[in-house]
Amino acid sequence: MSFEAVAYQKALQVEAQYDVVVIGSGPAGICAAVSAARMGAETAIIERYGTLGGNLTNGAVAPILGSVSRGTLRDELIVRLGVPDSDETGVTQQTHDFEKAKRVLMDFAHEAGVKIYLQTPVVDTITEGKSLTGIVISQKTGMKVIRAKAFIDASGDGDAAYFAGAEFEMGREGDSLLQPVTLMFRLQGVEEDALTCIGELDHVTYKGERFLDYTTRLCREGHLPPNAASVRSFRTAVPGERVINTTQSNGISALSSDDLEKAEIDLRTQIDEVTDFLRKYVDGYQNCIVKSTANTLGVRETRRFIGQYMLEDSDLRTGRRFEDVVVHKASFIVDIHNPAGSAQAEGVPEEVIPYDIPLGSLIPKSLDGLVLAGRCISGTHRAHASYRVMSICMAIGEAAGITAALAAQKETVPREVDFHEVQKVLIERGVELFD
Incomplete structure (x- = not known):
């Protein structure tokens, strides 16, 4: 099939400059933005819909599944949402109120000083060499550029990372099939x-x-x-x-x-x-x-980016610990909704031993200026089926926010941030990071 090509050139206004810009306000993105802002970073969050929250609101996904160690922003958020500290697979149930969450998440971000852009999709990126230096947003007044010292891609699909040319994989090994989509x-x-x-x-x-x-x-x-x-x-x-x-x-x-x-x-x-x-x-x-x-499809799987470290199936099976841990005791079943039929792809889902997620899985292998957060981090199809749930994504987002804020403070790229410094901030916040 051939397509007509149109040459298009236009000078775009630079709308603003921030220390940290987060793309996407789902469980990972909202925690990333608040986390960075609490580090003193001037932070903005870019959201394509009219409310914050992603699957917490527009996707109507509940309960908040999965578990991580104590002390992360996930613990604070469930209190704000008014739901009990659910077990990882939802036995205790109690879904949060999606309408209440729309207000709670706005307050959560505003109290931290986050600038919020609603109804603002990201349509392209600006790169210099192998570094992401700006994103192109679309507003009612036209396309504009937002610059930042560090970006966080929490869009789920990894849109900014993709536009900037980061390497990625999709689907399961063998046939590249993706987990199905759902409407809650x-x-x-x-x-x-x-x-x-x-x-x-x-x-x-x-x-x-x-x-x-x-x-x-x-x-x-x-x-x-x-x-x-x-x-x-x-x-x-x-x-x-x-x-x-x-x-x-x-x-x-x-x-x-x-x-x-x-x-x-x-x-x-x-x-x-x-x-x-x-x-x-x-x-x-x-x-x-x-x-x-739900106002939008519940999407389980699209792009998984190649990072400095790819989380492996065996890491979940053995409960692996990492020197550069930024999420501790992540736990959820290997929940692969059948890409080629009904129910589970592997019968009864495999249970995991609570495992660590390393900072290396949040850093793209071939792109600077960006931290990954949420389900688009670096991992295999099967590993992704565990860490993609909301509790774990919240903790990933918090760590991504700290990493990006440190990069902005030090005028460096995220891959150059010392993981010990990220860990120090998490521990000072009360996060349980080691056994």
Whole structure:
């Protein structure tokens, strides 16, 4: 297929200069921005939607899964959100209030002195040699440039890192397939004693049968969408509500506009089908109705960038410790939603030994001026399936914020920041960093 090429040249106004600029305000990005600002760095956060939070708000993802060591910003944030300190796989449930989170996260950032840009996608980058020196943003008044001494890419897809030419991988080994996308939704009108099921590790029974075996059987009989055999549900703080994590669209790249359109149509149809299934086949859901749906797709996997160190499957399996640790005791199952079918790609998910995430996994191998945060850090497909969850991403973001702020203070690039100094700040904040 051939495409017409258009030469385009335009002088862009430099909108502002900061010490640290964070792209994306999801769990990693919001913690990165607050972390950097609390270091005294003049910090801005660039968000493509109209509210902060990413999957904490627009994606309607809950509960806040995964666990890390004590003392990170994750602990502060769950208190602000008003949810209990959940176990890593969500057994204790209690999803946060997505509407409340929109205000709480704005306050969280403003109190730290973070400048917030909303409705502002990043559309390109400015590089000098192998160093990122600016980002191009799109606003109603046109495209502009924002410069910073150090950038943090917490966009999930690693947009800034990609535009700047950083090396990356996508998908699993062998076929490059990505984990499926999902649209979360919330039901009301559910009876309070109605069953909940958190996922494949949950052995809750229903009418003498393991609930997920029951839903899988009925899925094969055609009562659920083909890839939606695992019906996962969580309680909210409101009686009669459930958050549902079931819809699944396979073969989707969240980097493709055509695929995004296809997934939206597919998943919004699935929401109706799953709700109808619950009304017909699960006691206590007979009168449920859809109260709200996510504003954007829940994307589990796109680009994973090549860093100074790539977190390996074996690091999770052995609970590896690193000299340059910046996240301690990260823990969540190897949660690979099947890229080529329903439920889990590997049957029962592998459990991990709480592991460390090193600073080297946050530093791109071939690009200066940038720190990675969230699910786009350097790791294998299987390792990523564990560290991609929100509690771990929050802790990664906090460490990224400190690293970027130190780089700005020292007028150097993030890869030159001494990891001992990052660790010193984390420990001074009360973060448990070593056994």
